[in-house]
Amino acid sequence: MIEKPTALITNDAVVLGILITVLGVIFITSSSQKPFFKKFYGIVPSVLLCYFIPALFNTFNIISGETSNLYAIASRYLLPSSLVLLTLSINFVALKKLGSKALIMFLAGTLGIIIGGPIALYTVGSLFPEIVSTNGDEIWKGLATIAGSWIGGGANQTAMLEVFGASKTMFAQMIAVDVLVANLWMGFLLYGAQKSDKIDKWLKADNTQIRALESKLEEEQSGKRESLTANHLMIILMVAFGVTGIGHFFADILAPFFKANYPELEKYSFTNTFFWLVIITTTIGVALSFTKVRKIERYGASKVGVVFLYILVATIGTHMNLTAIFDNPLLFLVGIIWITVHILVMIIVAKIIKAPFFYVAVGSQANIGGAASAPIVAAAFSPFLAPVGVLLAVLGYAVGTYGSYVCGLLLYEIFMIIS
Numbered sequence: 001m002i003e004k005p006t007a008l009i010t011n012d013a014v015v016l017g018i019l020i021t022v023l024g025v026i027f028i029t030s031s032s033q034k035p036f037f038k039k040f041y042g043i044v045p046s047v048l049l050c051y052f053i054p055a056l057f058n059t060f061n062i063i064s065g066e067t068s069n070l071y072a073i074a075s076r077y078l079l080p081s082s083l084v085l086l087t088l089s090i091n092f093v094a095l096k097k098l099g100s101k102a103l104i105m106f107l108a109g110t111l112g113i114i115i116g117g118p119i120a121l122y123t124v125g126s127l128f129p130e131i132v133s134t135n136g137d138e139i140w141k142g143l144a145t146i147a148g149s150w151i152g153g154g155a156n157q158t159a160m161l162e163v164f165g166a167s168k169t170m171f172a173q174m175i176a177v178d179v180l181v182a183n184l185w186m187g188f189l190l191y192g193a194q195k196s197d198k199i200d201k202w203l204k205a206d207n208t209q210i211r212a213l214e215s216k217l218e219e220e221q222s223g224k225r226e227s228l229t230a231n232h233l234m235i236i237l238m239v240a241f242g243v244t245g246i247g248h249f250f251a252d253i254l255a256p257f258f259k260a261n262y263p264e265l266e267k268y269s270f271t272n273t274f275f276w277l278v279i280i281t282t283t284i285g286v287a288l289s290f291t292k293v294r295k296i297e298r299y300g301a302s303k304v305g306v307v308f309l310y311i312l313v314a315t316i317g318t319h320m321n322l323t324a325i326f327d328n329p330l331l332f333l334v335g336i337i338w339i340t341v342h343i344l345v346m347i348i349v350a351k352i353i354k355a356p357f358f359y360v361a362v363g364s365q366a367n368i369g370g371a372a373s374a375p376i377v378a379a380a381f382s383p384f385l386a387p388v389g390v391l392l393a394v395l396g397y398a399v400g401t402y403g404s405y406v407c408g409l410l411l412y413e414i415f416m417i418i419s
Contacts, residue, residue, distance in 0.1 A: 007064035015063050016070060019314040022053050027310075047154065048179050050310055054317030055172065065168070065319035074315045075162055075274075078308040080247050080281040081240035082155045085305030086397040087285030088239070089297040098388060099209060101355045105363035106392050108349040109342060110403050113150045113367060116341030117143050118410040120334045125418035131330045132419050140415040141166035142174045143334065144408030149178050150342075150368050151407070152400015153393075154309050158316065159278040160404050163269050168319035173328050175320075181335040182368050185343070186377065189361045193380035199357040207356040210385075232299035239293060240304070243284045244277075251276035269405075282401040302394070339368070358385070366392035 009015055029037045030046040057063045065071060121143060125132050132139060141164040148160035157178075161171055192199060200207050226232070251273045259271040269275040288294060342364070350360045358381050365377040366389060378389030 005061060007067065008062045010064065010067060012068055012070055015068055015318070018057070018063070019054060019070070019311070019318070023050060023310050023314055026050060026053075045179060045183060047310075047313065048175075050313045051175055051317040051320065052322070054314045055320035055322050058318050058320060059322045063318055065315070065317075068315075068318060071312075071315040071319060074308075074312040075158060076248075076277075077241070077244060078312050079155055079158055079162075080244040080277055082305040082308040082312065083159070083278065083282050083397065083401070084240050084243045084285040084288070085236065085301045085308070086153075086155065086394065087282055088288040088294050089302045089394055092289065098391070101209075101353055102359050102363065102388070102392065104353060105346065105350060105355050105359040106366055106395065107399075108346050109364045109367040110151055110396075110399055112342030112345030113147060113338070114403055114407045114410065115345070116338040117147050117407050118414045119341050120337035121411055122414045122418060123337055124330060124334045125414070128330055128333075129418070131328075131334075132415065135170070135328070137415060137419075138167055138170045140164075140408070140411040142170035142331075143411050144404060145171055145174050146178050146335070146338070147407035147411075148400060148404035150182070151403040152396050152398075154313055155305075155397065156400035156404055158312060159274075159401060160408060161316075162274040163272060163278065163405065164408050168316075169321060171316070172320035172322065173331055177331050177335040180332065181339050185339055186365060186369055189365060189377050190380050192357060192361060193377065196357045196361075196381060203350050203354060203357060203360075205350070205354045205356040207358065210356050210358050210381075226298045228300050232296070233304070236296055236299060236301050236304050239288070239296060239301070240308075243281055243288075246284065247277045247281040250280055278401055282398060286398045342368070362389050362392055365389065366396050369393075 009018070026046050026049050030041045032038070054063075058065050121140065125139075135142075144160045144164045145157050145166055148157035166174070196207070254276045255271055255273040258265055262270065265271065346360050346364055349355070350357075358378075361381070362374055362378045362385075366374040369377070374389035374393035378385045
């Protein structure tokens with residue numbers, strides 16, 4: 001066996017400095033108003049670069065994710081903290097005001113993803129058995145990470161990576177499928193936004209409620225945010241890492257308990273410490289959204305959560321070997337069938353309840369794209385409707401943990417049937 005040569009840079013402090021610098025450059029250029037960068041990031045999602053550039057460093061042996069402890073630290077501390085900060089900002093009162101059709105379409109999108117993955121795996125696995133024989137149980141574990149991304153976001157995706165234990169090689173392939181298929185669908189939604197009146201007519205939907213909501217949001221002033229101070233930042237960190245500490249405390253009790261007394265539940269991840277960490281921190285985050293603690297969103301709690309998430313994304317990239325991305329073209333077929341099921345479910349539900357295309361598009365993108373792109377799709381209908389995309393996408397962070405876990409279990413059952 002040929003050992004991989006030692007990486008050029010092995011000091012984690014240096015590696016962390018490189019990763020944060022890369023993220024800083026991506027953030028600066030992606031927010032630039034220069035025509036080149038606006039066009040570039042209109043084609044290449046910034047989050048993809050956050051995976052891709054560290055992956056290049058690993059692929060060319062400049063750094064090594066295998067010998068670094070950065071991912072272990074980020075996944076155990078920053079990921080649960082990110083989940084807390086992203087879920088406690090959910091405003092259920094505001095979501096209720098959107099009307100039942102908005103929530104129904106969002107949940108229809110979630111359902112389409114939960115059942116779409118197993119359907120796609122069964123279809124492709126039946127037609128091309130080699131996808132299972134070649135990849136083994138890595139196939140369903142890897143697809144579960146896409147479910148995490150498409151229902152929630154990057155934090156949920158990484159949670160499913162840890163809960164089900166897909167290899168970093170498989171995860172690299174899944175990211176390629178995730179980004180390519182998701183952005184292809186987003187392109188269709190942005191085009192559809194320009195034809196929304198015709199689509200609403202085909203759906204037999206009344207969009208007067210959307211117009212009224214647009215006018216109301218236009219009138220509202222966004223003066224609720226407070227400037228971030230050292231005191232505010234410390235409060236945000238107290239909540240984030242305090243809840244993460246609670247999650248670790250109980251996870252260290254529950255996982256060994258189930259392992260000792262109910263070992264048969266291992267296939268449902270009940271013996272996995274990380275599973276309990278994610279479930280506990282997400283649940284507490286959702287619970288805090290009903291309390292006064294959610295007011296820390298005024299200071300930018302979710303922004304801190306996003307920073308944690310991007311650092312985590314960069315550390316994941318250090319484990320990827322980009323040469324593995326094109327080794328498994330059948331995965332892209334799985335992704336296409338998967339998103340087709342999601343689309344069909346949304347269209348059927350929209351026809352039944354006569355939901356406007358705006359709710360179809362934003363409900364879908366709140367699942368598939370999350371908080372990064374749902375506001376973009378919403379703003380394609382009207383700049384004043386962007387907050388609707390944010391609200392539904394943030395809800396996805398909470399639903400993503402549970403929905404993707406259920407999808408993962410269904411993918412496992414399908415794998416057992418076709419293998």
